[in-house]
Amino acid sequence: MSAVAAIGTYLPPWADGGDRVGGPDEDAVTMAVEAGSRAVGTVDRVVLVTRELPLLEGGNGAVVLAGLSLPDSVPVVEQVGGGPAVLDAIATSSPGTLVLAADAQGAGAVLIGPGDGIEPVGRVLRSLPVRVRTADGRQYEDDDPRLVRERGMRPGLARVLGDHKPFAVAGVSRRDTSALCAGDPPVLPTAGASSAVFALAALADERAAGVVAAVEQATVSALYADTGSAVVSRHEPRPRSLPSRRPSPGPDIKLSFAAYERAFDAKVRWQAGRCPSCGTLAMPPRHRCLGCGEEGSATLVALPRTGIVYTTTTIRVGVPGIPTPYSLAIVELDDVDVRVLVTVTDAEPGAVAIGNRGRLVLRRVATRTGVPDYGFAFSPEVAA
Amino acid sequence: MRRVAIVGAGMTPFGEHFDLGIKDLLPMAVTEMAASVDKGFDRDDVDGVWFGELTTTDGFPSGIVADSCGLLDVPVTHIENACATGQDTLRNAVLGVASGYVDVALVIGADKVRETSARSTFWDWMAMTRDMAWDYPLGLVAPANFALHVSRYLHEAPATREHLAMIAVKNHHHGVSNPKAQLRQEITVQQVLEAPIVVEPFGLFDCTPQSDGAAALLVVGEDVADRYTDRPVWVRGFGLGLDRVMHQHKRDMTTFPPTVKAAKAAYAMAGVGPADIDVAEVHDCFTGVELISYEDLGFAERFRGHELVERHDTTVGGRIPVNPSGGLKAKGHPPGATGIAQCVELFEQLRGESTNQVDGARVALAHNIGGPTAVSGVTVLAAERG
Numbered sequence: 001m002s003a004v005a006a007i008g009t010y011l012p013p014w015a016d017g018g019d020r021v022g023g024p025d026e027d028a029v030t031m032a033v034e035a036g037s038r039a040v041g042t043v044d045r046v047v048l049v050t051r052e053l054p055l056l057e058g059g060n061g062a063v064v065l066a067g068l069s070l071p072d073s074v075p076v077v078e079q080v081g082g083g084p085a086v087l088d089a090i091a092t093s094s095p096g097t098l099v100l101a102a103d104a105q106g107a108g109a110v111l112i113g114p115g116d117g118i119e120p121v122g123r124v125l126r127s128l129p130v131r132v133r134t135a136d137g138r139q140y141e142d143d144d145p146r147l148v149r150e151r152g153m154r155p156g157l158a159r160v161l162g163d164h165k166p167f168a169v170a171g172v173s174r175r176d177t178s179a180l181c182a183g184d185p186p187v188l189p190t191a192g193a194s195s196a197v198f199a200l201a202a203l204a205d206e207r208a209a210g211v212v213a214a215v216e217q218a219t220v221s222a223l224y225a226d227t228g229s230a231v232v233s234r235h236e237p238r239p240r241s242l243p244s245r246r247p248s249p250g251p252d253i254k255l256s257f258a259a260y261e262r263a264f265d266a267k268v269r270w271q272a273g274r275c276p277s278c279g280t281l282a283m284p285p286r287h288r289c290l291g292c293g294e295e296g297s298a299t300l301v302a303l304p305r306t307g308i309v310y311t312t313t314t315i316r317v318g319v320p321g322i323p324t325p326y327s328l329a330i331v332e333l334d335d336v337d338v339r340v341l342v343t344v345t346d347a348e349p350g351a352v353a354i355g356n357r358g359r360l361v362l363r364r365v366a367t368r369t370g371v372p373d374y375g376f377a378f379s380p381e382v383a384a
Numbered sequence: 385m386r387r388v389a390i391v392g393a394g395m396t397p398f399g400e401h402f403d404l405g406i407k408d409l410l411p412m413a414v415t416e417m418a419a420s421v422d423k424g425f426d427r428d429d430v431d432g433v434w435f436g437e438l439t440t441t442d443g444f445p446s447g448i449v450a451d452s453c454g455l456l457d458v459p460v461t462h463i464e465n466a467c468a469t470g471q472d473t474l475r476n477a478v479l480g481v482a483s484g485y486v487d488v489a490l491v492i493g494a495d496k497v498r499e500t501s502a503r504s505t506f507w508d509w510m511a512m513t514r515d516m517a518w519d520y521p522l523g524l525v526a527p528a529n530f531a532l533h534v535s536r537y538l539h540e541a542p543a544t545r546e547h548l549a550m551i552a553v554k555n556h557h558h559g560v561s562n563p564k565a566q567l568r569q570e571i572t573v574q575q576v577l578e579a580p581i582v583v584e585p586f587g588l589f590d591c592t593p594q595s596d597g598a599a600a601l602l603v604v605g606e607d608v609a610d611r612y613t614d615r616p617v618w619v620r621g622f623g624l625g626l627d628r629v630m631h632q633h634k635r636d637m638t639t640f641p642p643t644v645k646a647a648k649a650a651y652a653m654a655g656v657g658p659a660d661i662d663v664a665e666v667h668d669c670f671t672g673v674e675l676i677s678y679e680d681l682g683f684a685e686r687f688r689g690h691e692l693v694e695r696h697d698t699t700v701g702g703r704i705p706v707n708p709s710g711g712l713k714a715k716g717h718p719p720g721a722t723g724i725a726q727c728v729e730l731f732e733q734l735r736g737e738s739t740n741q742v743d744g745a746r747v748a749l750a751h752n753i754g755g756p757t758a759v760s761g762v763t764v765l766a767a768e769r770g
Contacts, residue, residue, distance in 0.1 A: 256517070
């Protein structure tokens with residue numbers, strides 16, 4: 001017995017040729033964290049559904065938990081899937097589960113709570129792999145949308161829904177949506193895994209009960225949800241044109257895994273070292289207190305996630321391993337005597353000025369020799 | 385401690401010496417230095433060597449100096465202190481002489497920046513100065529370190545990008561007459577302002593070039609100075625100052641506390657103040673750094689450094705000429721050699737022999753800052769023993 005307790009959505013502020021796209025420092029994990037941080041409540045299990053896992057060898061779950069400030073003992077299911085898998089996860093998970101859905105265009109999160117508002121309607125898994133990504137990363141795409149519509153979507157929906165016209169269908173074109181749904185169906189901003197959450201969010205906006213279906217190639221799943229008590233928090237800024245950045249040839253930035261591991265909790269959980277003797281905060285944490293010199297006894301405490309730019313610069317010269325231009329800022333955090341050096345995100349390079357306010361958000365702040373390096377970045381208010 | 389004098393000074397040209405390795409540049413600098421010693425110099429006189437270098441391109445630094453310069457029978461000490469390496473190498477040699485440990489010290493500084501491709505150099509050199517987890521991966525490249533300071537400075541002080549440009553124009557103008565300088569052409573304020581932006585607020589002409597080169601000084605005790613010259617230059621004072629390494633821990637980024645600390649120590653030791661300085665070589669890796677350093681060295685009041693530029697006080701012929709050699713901006717910046725080369729210029733200034741002579745120069749100051757912005761070395765030299 002479960003219900004939709006909260007829904008969070010996240011869309012990156014960028015579009016490329018009309019399509020919503022993540023910024024250069026975003027991936028499925030950072031977008032899932034953005035959405036998940038908006039579905040607030042008690043979480044004892046996380047399911048991350050995406051086809052864009054940054055690390056196939058593992059490590060995504062730790063970043064998700066750190067970014068969401070959840071204990072590192074919470075189980076994280078990393079599931080490869082699209083919209084139907086997201087609805088399946090929502091329909092079958094127990095209260096306390098946070099279902100995260102991410103794709104290249106955005107992310108959604110559904111926190112499952114107690115109640116009886118969710119009922120599975122049905123699913124059918126059939127094979128029509130017109131889009132293929134093999135284990136070695138190669139992609140193949142068959143351009144035959146009519147075949148997919150006639151032999152994938154329509155028979156699948158018919159099997160699951162019969163004659164019933166759902167509230168929304170995720171993962172299909174706008175034109176198909178209108179033909180398939182009752183009334184005036186919502187226009188969903190994404191087509192991948194996150195689209196299932198955007199469909200539920202649209203239902204919740206009307207505080208309604210209804211059937212939501214999701215389609216991926218020839219696989220279809222549907223659930224009935226009463227979203228009357230769901231809290232919805234959306235971050236869906238109007239998209240701006242993705243600024244172009246120029247890569248420079250040359251070596252990658254080196255990575256020390258020992259340094260990566262030592263820094264991880266403070267960097268990805270956004271925590272400073274706090275001196276037990278004098279209370280001075282140090283970011284990054286350090287052995288010897290900046291204030292009183294006490295050594296070796298600092299404990300990690302959460303840092304504020306808002307602040308004001310003390311100084312900034314924009315790097316326009318070519319930099320090997322980092323596409324340019326990009327901006328850096330030193331930000332004074334609110335309510336504490338701590339400044340941080342961070343990259344600037346969600347803004348055109350050079351758009352941030354001294355005195356601008358903004359939030360600190362989880363981003364992939366670097367990629368070093370292929371390893372995603374997560375940390376917090378400054379997202380200015382002016383850009384939102 | 386006994387007084388210490390510089391009796392010889394020389395340097396290679398600074399530039400992109402693709403045709404010369406570090407093992408070529410080092411002996412060339414020693415030979416240039418030897419030629420400046422009035423009464424001649426036999427390298428068997430050398431009791432000890434202090435060698436400043438940031439990165440080695442061909443292996444073990446001290447051994448390379450001993451081997452390439454024919455100094456196999458004396459101790460060689462390698463000093464590395466970021467871009468303050470030059471002043472700190474001289475400081476350590478002076479301590480060796482002043483203490484009586486050695487009578488004649490060779491001070492030599494060198495770096496071969498253009499030995500690897502500009503691209504790999506980028507991260508190799510960055511890795512020396514930045515935290516591997518916290519700021520290195522963010523792309524805090526060398527100019528950005530200084531740009532974060534200068535952006536804040538321009539926000540708080542009345543100075544503008546035009547003032548930075550005027551410093552570039554001045555130092556290029558000064559470098560034209562220096563046969564050892566890397567960039568020997570006049571530029572205009574308009575050219576500086578219209579040049580491509582490297583790292584805001586620095587355009588191409590606000591930045592030092594990448595350089596190779598070596599410079600050497602012969603440093604001796606006062607009781608043996610007259611064996612080498614009747615016109616020694618005296619090391620009157622020195623200081624080395626440090627600060628928090630991470631910019632996020634620096635309280636006020638409109639100033640460089642290491643410079644303030646180093647200058648205070650050097651002035652006190654020399655028994656002089658900023659008003660006594662007739663000519664200075666100031667670390668102008670980026671134009672804005674020279675501007676802020678005017679204030680940190682006491683040449684100008686806080687946030688009034690730009691007035692010196694407007695009045696041309698720091699141009700040769702002005703009240704306190706800065707960087708008559710062309711500075712790092714025009715002469716070039718092989719980091720280990722930079723501070724030593726500043727003292728080569730001041731040695732010539734104090735003996736009235738510079739190609740860009742400041743009339744009546746009797747007291748001079750050399751300044752480095754690096755780390756970036758976490759260490760500074762300041763040296764006061766004078767024509768009088770004091």
